[in-house]
Amino acid sequence: MTSLLHDVAHIGHVELLTPEPEKSLWFFTHVMGLTENGRDGDSVYLRTWDDYEHHSLKLTGSHTSGIRRTALRASSQEALDRRVKAIDAAGRGIGWIDGDAGIGPTYLFTDPDGHEYELYWESERYDPPEELRPALKNQAQAYPGRGVCVRRLDHVNFLAADVEPNGNFVRDLLGARATEQIRLDNGNLGAQWLHFGQKSYDIVYTSDWTGSNGRLHHIAFATDTREDILRAADIFLENGVFIETGPHKHAIQQTFFLYVYEPGGNRIELCNPVARLILAPDWETVTWTEAERAKGQAWGLKTIESFHTHGTPPVPAP
Template identity: 70%
Template sequence: MAPAHEIAHLAHVQLFTPDPERSVEFCTDFLGLRIAGTDGDDVYLRTWDDYEHHTLTLTARKRSGIGRTHLRAASPEALRRRVDALSAAGRGIGWVDGEPGYGPTYLFTDPDGHEFGVYYESEWFTPAADSRPSLKNQAEAYPGVGVGVRRLDHVNFLGRVPADNRDFLVDMLGAMVTEQIVLNDGTVAGTWTTLTNKSYDLVYTRDNLGLSKRLHHIAFATDSRADILRACDIALEQDVFIETGPHKHAIQQTFFLYVYEPGGNRIELCNAGARLILAPDWRPIDWTEAERAKGQAWGLQTIESFHTRGTPTADELALED
């Protein structure tokens, strides 16, 4: 098992989109992100309270899905230790130059084939004059546009065997398991892990289509539940498709709304008042099949697409074959 807190936090993620212009509009007009720069097919966007250069990279591709998930190491020494461990485990790809604002990045894959990058060097964001905050302990002025999400909260991957990916995060990155779905036969159908003191940062749920390297959703945190309720009205005005919510999950007690961005990727809005894991000897919470069959803590029953749809979609993958 890797030492805890060698990874400082989930940093920035890359999404593929077949409709880049509308995906950027969604991110700026609906989510309230700001454009931090562009480079060819890549558009870099940031939340208003992110201390780093950008939070999200949108990359034009023929299909949807997740590209690379970036993690920041806690120190240069922690980075070296994680690189050595990943290399020794045969999971490493090698070093690349970081995206704008980020230093050398070591690439690796999880057991399901999702690509990650870990780095330490990072350029702290300096706001332009027209987005300078009044409060010096805030990265950038509140945008006052769309939902106004505050930060990237978590990534939920789809995987063939969630337990293999869970063990990889624990053994290679020092993650802590906080909650799980355990079926009657002992199979782990979902696992929630944290790299910080948040209750979860990286999630793996079973791909019920038996596919690999797919995304269930990425999530952005809002300041309050009221922001999520207001997001429903904004979605109505901007013709953003709401898949489900607002409801409250039993697992992790998250208040949520799920929407699709124009490229087809699922985006969650969740409350920023996330539960904290302060106990160093936290005991993972296991949820049984019977408990999960009850559905959400409250709200409507979970719809079928939530259990079957991921990106890239099965239809997109079929077109590649």
């Protein structure tokens, strides 16, 4: 049993790359309901209505799709210093940069698969303009009433050539804990779900069947209710957004889900995981076998083939 370190508070934001910047911006603002909060060159800063920081998503125009960087907020300046020292000693550090919009000094590093992370402490709390000021003062922004209206950025699922060393890195260097995992018949990990706090998962690693490194499986946004996801399916249908699978319920983590592709090709999940919190300080990792996973999702839906082959940036299938 691994104890949580609590030096990492939560995922702050992600930078997503898109070869279709205008169409992707339309998707995230008009369809998903995020609010624009500034621009910088080819990048647009977007926020969900109840994330407290400057932005939840940095959308950057690029020649390809995928994820450039995942930002984690430390729980204090001292926690940031501890994690930087540990990461540097492990040889995974890139170095310090000036923080992006709304955040202070930032330390860059990579996991064993090559995904880039950034870690920071100083953060600017969002101060909404008058037209977005909420009636409830404990809410970051007024509910926009546009599109799906996702509430917050929830988690990131990375594809990895080898799951286990990446999970070990997030556990040993960042202080996370594995809540659930899939152990294949050959002994390898097929996927692993890790968390930093009482949310049941923040970071996921999934085996990349192409053998590639540094790719994205999906980023996920949480909704208020399961019914929001059912309504979102109709919203996606009306707007010509490709629905890959769902709505349905995962067996692992029991999350209600819906997966779509945004116009740049990145997979996006809507999830409603709020019923599952890990309160036990001595939680032991739940391990699923290959035979158990072959039964499909919680209510019998089989996992579709593209779930194992589609990632960004795209590469030839094996």
